[in-house]
Amino acid sequence: MAVERDPSPAFAAFAHPERLVSTEWLAEHLGDPGLVVVESDEDVLLYETGHIEGAVKIDWHTDLNDPVTRDYVDGAGFAALVGGKGIGRDTTVVIYGDKNNWWAAYALWVFTLFGHEDVRLLDGGRAKWEAEGRPYTTEVPAPAAVEYPVVERDDSVERAYKEDVLAAIGTVPLVDVRSPEEYVGDRTTAPAYPEESALRAGHIPTARNVPWARAVAEDGTFKPLSELDAIYRDEIGLKEGDDVIAYCRIGERSSHTWFVLTHLLGFQNVRNYDGSWTEWGSAVRVPIVKGAEPGEAP
Amino acid sequence: MSERHLPEALAGIRDDFLALEQNERLQLLLEFANSLPELPERYANHPDLLERVEECQSPVFLFVEVDDADIVHVFVTAPREAPTTRGFASILAEGLKGLTVEQVLAVPPDYPLTIGLTEAVSPLRIRGMMGLLGRIQRQVAEKSAA
Numbered sequence: 224m225a226v227e228r229d230p231s232p233a234f235a236a237f238a239h240p241e242r243l244v245s246t247e248w249l250a251e252h253l254g255d256p257g258l259v260v261v262e263s264d265e266d267v268l269l270y271e272t273g274h275i276e277g278a279v280k281i282d283w284h285t286d287l288n289d290p291v292t293r294d295y296v297d298g299a300g301f302a303a304l305v306g307g308k309g310i311g312r313d314t315t316v317v318i319y320g321d322k323n324n325w326w327a328a329y330a331l332w333v334f335t336l337f338g339h340e341d342v343r344l345l346d347g348g349r350a351k352w353e354a355e356g357r358p359y360t361t362e363v364p365a366p367a368a369v370e371y372p373v374v375e376r377d378d379s380v381e382r383a384y385k386e387d388v389l390a391a392i393g394t395v396p397l398v399d400v401r402s403p404e405e406y407v408g409d410r411t412t413a414p415a416y417p418e419e420s421a422l423r424a425g426h427i428p429t430a431r432n433v434p435w436a437r438a439v440a441e442d443g444t445f446k447p448l449s450e451l452d453a454i455y456r457d458e459i460g461l462k463e464g465d466d467v468i469a470y471c472r473i474g475e476r477s478s479h480t481w482f483v484l485t486h487l488l489g490f491q492n493v494r495n496y497d498g499s500w501t502e503w504g505s506a507v508r509v510p511i512v513k514g515a516e517p518g519e520a521p
Numbered sequence: 522m523s524e525r526h527l528p529e530a531l532a533g534i535r536d537d538f539l540a541l542e543q544n545e546r547l548q549l550l551l552e553f554a555n556s557l558p559e560l561p562e563r564y565a566n567h568p569d570l571l572e573r574v575e576e577c578q579s580p581v582f583l584f585v586e587v588d589d590a591d592i593v594h595v596f597v598t599a600p601r602e603a604p605t606t607r608g609f610a611s612i613l614a615e616g617l618k619g620l621t622v623e624q625v626l627a628v629p630p631d632y633p634l635t636i637g638l639t640e641a642v643s644p645l646r647i648r649g650m651m652g653l654l655g656r657i658q659r660q661v662a663e664k665s666a667a
Contacts (some may be wrong), residue, residue, distance in 0.1 A: 267605050267643065268605045269604055
């Protein structure tokens, strides 16, 4: 019962154009049967100040993370969460959010761990919707709950653990998507973010630094394929068939890069290391490199 | 937390939050966000006078005045697209209004953890409010010593 895809020529060159919708497309399809729009933001209250009509809210921290273990909710938890938002297994889900879709991409990645097939991003997110003067409402929808099957999360394909990353150093390309300051080791968090997440600063040996925002154009939409190719293939040398692991501080910015590499550039084996620097930078006896050079495998 | 040092207004705000269900607590926080006072003109035109609060995820700036009667005045600004941070700032601005230096410095640093928002907002985000309170207290200490 999937909703038709956005035929925008702007997306045609991407490996999986069906993963993006434009603001125009969404405005026309709001209310379509089989479509649920989800807002996912860094700021937990932003949705309450106004959101796209009919959109439901999923918070990365209070909804998608397990409140006790540092992990995501399990199959039953996910089924209860999304079923309660009116999302069925065959529903087309369009996610958008603040900060150029950081958290929207993160939510999309978690949906993917549960094998939800048709989940798309609103290209440009909240910023573009607003810039175009499109309306918001504060009315919170009360969707009828639907039965979502309990599907256990599959972490083996899109998710990397610390041990995977340790084993990958020197063989699998690592992409560090944090700011240059974090990569070099001047600080452990993004500029203007709390300095509290890790005990050591620097990067994982061999990782190349491509700040996530380089994939985004001025208006918040993804850059065209040719520009993305120039960054990820020409500049840091990712090749067809490469396995890739992306990381950041807690896995949210790297979800954004995971989306770019997987759905826009078509790499088949991209994993997001969600433990990222808050785990690596505090782990005992893992190798760390400081400075602007990627460094060698130990 | 040492109850005897908690100013009445802050205790009242805490009790208001704790009386609500989790979802309603977010609505109350939003009301605080919407009622954060605008900066007075002397600061609105002088962003250089304001101190940035690094513990918050969004750009937050604050300035503290201590007047001749040792009364503390707190001014905070945060963007509209950061309502959680505005809410935190608004709670502190309202809760500390009219207090003396001594009273502000005696506010327990873990006050933000006690107002029933850790579940609704997440502990990570609450740290931003603790940073805000800590910086207010530091500025008050510096300015009253001068």
